[in-house]
Amino acid sequence: MSKLLIRGATILTMEGPDAIIDNGEILMEDGWITHVGLPGSAPGYFDMDEVIEADGQVAMPGxxxxxxxxxxxxxxxxxxxxxxxxxxxxxxxxxxxxxxxxxxxxxxxxxxxxxxxxxxxxxxxxxxxxxxxxxxxxxxxxxxxxxxxxxxxxxxxxxxxxxxxxxxxxxxxxxxxxxxxxxxxxxxxxxxxxxxxxxxxxxxxxxxxxxxxxxxxxxxxxxxxxxxxxxxxxxxxxxxxxxxxxxxxxxxxxxxxxxxxxxxxxxxxxxxxxxxxxxxxxxxxxxxxxxxxxxxxxxxxxxxxxxxxxxxxxxxxxxxxxxxxxxxxxxxxxxxxxxxxxxxxxxxLGLGDRVGLIKEGMRADIILIDTRQPHMCPQHNLVANIAYAANSSDIRTVIIDGKLVMLDRVVLTIDEEKVMAEVQQRAKRLANES
Ligand SMILES: N[C@@H](CCSC[C@H]1O[C@@H](n2cnc3c(=O)[nH]cnc32)[C@H](O)[C@@H]1O)C(=O)O
Ligand SMILES: [Zn+2]
CATH class of the missing domain: 3.20.20.140 (Metal-dependent hydrolases)
Known part of the structure; x- marks a missing residue:
């Protein structure tokens, strides 16, 4: 079983405007969200496969x-x-x-x-x-x-x-x-x-x-x-x-x-x-x-x-x-x-029972957004900051189905340089064929 823990994040669960947990933690086991709560509350705290320290970051559904x-x-x-x-x-x-x-x-x-x-x-x-x-x-x-x-x-x-x-x-x-x-x-x-x-x-x-x-x-x-x-x-x-x-x-x-x-x-x-x-x-x-x-x-x-x-x-x-x-x-x-x-x-998309919320029983599709940025200061209202002020470059980490896909802006599943070179060369060929 793979166990992944996010801790220290402000969790925007999307279960309702007040469902925001400061300094919270999210436990994911085999791709499922199995626990969402306050610090130190996740069961089996010491046998995680991976712990992501997310101070200053907001966790929300992808x-x-x-x-x-x-x-x-x-x-x-x-x-x-x-x-x-x-x-x-x-x-x-x-x-x-x-x-x-x-x-x-x-x-x-x-x-x-x-x-x-x-x-x-x-x-x-x-x-x-x-x-x-x-x-x-x-x-x-x-x-x-x-x-x-x-x-x-x-x-x-x-x-x-x-x-x-x-x-x-x-x-x-x-x-x-x-x-x-x-x-x-x-x-x-x-x-x-x-x-x-x-x-x-x-x-x-x-x-x-x-x-x-x-x-x-x-x-x-x-x-x-x-x-x-x-x-x-x-x-x-x-x-x-x-x-x-x-x-x-x-x-x-x-x-x-x-x-x-x-x-x-x-x-x-x-x-x-x-x-x-x-x-x-x-x-x-x-x-x-x-x-x-x-x-x-x-x-x-x-x-x-x-x-x-x-x-x-x-x-x-x-x-x-x-x-x-x-x-x-x-x-x-x-x-x-x-x-x-x-x-x-x-x-x-017919996936409302599976993703879209940070909630126990859902699959873990979660993003971490860095809020320690000039354009998100001060923090009167976290929700307004994300909806109206955040840039996509503030997104640090991405988890899909409980697996880390991007960590600290490094995409782990794709060779970024190779993909861009391939597309550039193919696009050029396709445009020239006209
Ligand atoms: N070429 C395929 C079908 C392509 S499906 C998707 C199509 O939707 C087109 N498309 C992209 N954006 C729009 C849009 O806004 N409205 C309508 N069609 C779009 C897109 O270019 C593509 O041709 C065939 O064998 O019939
Ligand atoms: Zn379309």
Whole structure:
């Protein structure tokens, strides 16, 4: 049995705004959190395999990135300042057509490196060559929800269904339980109803959830309305999609009925504020969705539309954007926003019983944040300091599933220099092939 102890930390358990333990300790055994309490209270104190002294640091659940395309690190800075449809059809899809499985491997490696260094312990991915992504998840020690992106209108539509089924069979529950697989029909505008029927049949057969982009742009909203006489959300609802556990990404353009449907029927909504800003897609009505009782997590989207995977930046932007768009500074307060980046994200991914809280009985996905920094002084309010002032470089240590993945900013599972050199060289080749 492996026993790991964190001591001396201020623990932000995320179980509630008052659930903060000063100078606390967290015991982890075989990946489980088995004790959270005051100093000297952990059982078996003297036979730990590893003790992490965390004075001056905050321990909190790792961030959960609810929507990304990890290997798109290869496209970071390749196509900027364009609207979604033009961006996808003129730049992104032609580039992606040249990607090999090795490219995906290295691009995802870089994404995992960046995510670990910015405190993300779990991410939800939709892309191609997903067995490579699964291998990277296994090697790097991350937790992930993976889906093979499926574009029904593409010549690869049929193959994508077969790949998705294979991915579920090969990887669901693997990497010591850190990988969950969902189906990933890309969007209502790339997956016609007959194709979504096939996806739903497969989801029923394999008993897995569905990850899909929904109502991202006004163009999508208008096109779907014209084509089917319904909004994207109501179109998907009428097809029966929400009978499955659905994670809906974006949800920017919604009417009142759409919001009610999502609040009542979606497993979760992935709010991607910076991608939506950069592609000028709009602002998801998150404050209203939360009022209606929706479960909302935060995602960065891929690095071609963000352009980084920094969840601290994302959650701050997400909070501020809701404040300014509603002209109400009280919406998405600091603690609520941190919940969205942790436990609510876990709920969006169907992992709410496993991660997102520092609590006995949960798996140990924990980050340590150094608070002894000028930009976090003084400490009137720890929660506000983390949500509104911290930088991702303040994240010192990352534990995933009870294993040390980064210690004092050294990532233990990835050769940082090698990954950056590989990606640089591959990105250059891919761009030159155009
Ligand atoms: N090429 C695959 C499917 C790729 S799935 C994921 C797709 O989503 C694309 N993508 C990335 N960000 C966004 C976004 O914000 N909206 C819609 N699509 C996106 C991404 O570039 C990628 O093509 C096939 O064989 O059909
Ligand atoms: Zn996306």
């Amino acid at each position: 961030f959960i990135n609810c929507h990304t395309h990890a290997a798109m690190t290869l496209l970071r800075g390749y196509a900027d300042d364009m609207p979604l449809m033009k961006w996808l059809t003129d730049k992104i899809w032609p580039f992606e057509g040249r990607l090999t499985s090795e490219d995906i491997y290295w691009g995802t490696m870089l994404a995992c490196l960046e995510m670990i260094k910015s405190g993300t312990t779990c991410f939800c991915d939709m892309y191609d060559f997903m067995p490579m992504v699964a291998q990277v998840v296994e090697k790097t020690g991350m937790r992930a929800v993976l889906s093979r992106g499926m574009i029904g209108v593409a010549p690869t539509g049929q193959r994508a269904l077969a790949d998705a089924e294979e991915l579920v069979k090969e990887w669901n529950g693997k990497a010591e339980g850190r990988i969950t697989v969902m189906l990933g029909p890309h969007a209502p505008y790339t997956c016609p109803p007959e194709y979504l029927d096939k996806v739903m049949n497969l989801a029923a057969k394999l008993k897995v959830g569905i990850n899909i982009h929904v109502a991202e742009t006004r163009t999508e909203f208008e096109d779907i309305l014209k084509q089917y006489g319904k909004t994207p959300v109501q179109h998907l609802d009428s097809l029966g999609l929400f009978k499955f556990p659905v994670l809906a990404a974006h949800c920017v353009h919604l009417d009142q009925t759409d919001m009610e449907i999502l609040a009542q029927k979606a497993m979760g909504i992935a709010y991607n504020p910076q991608s939506n800003m950069k592609l000028a897609s709009g602002i998801a009505p998150v404050a209203q969705l939360l009022e209606l009782g929706a479960t909302v997590g935060i995602g960065t989207d891929g690095t071609a539309s963000n352009n980084n995977l920094d969840m601290l930046e994302e959650l701050r932007a997400g909070s501020f954007l809701q404040k300014v768009s509603t002209m109400n500074p009280e919406v998405l307060p600091a603690y609520r926003t941190l919940q969205m980046a942790t436990i609510d994200g876990a709920l969006c």
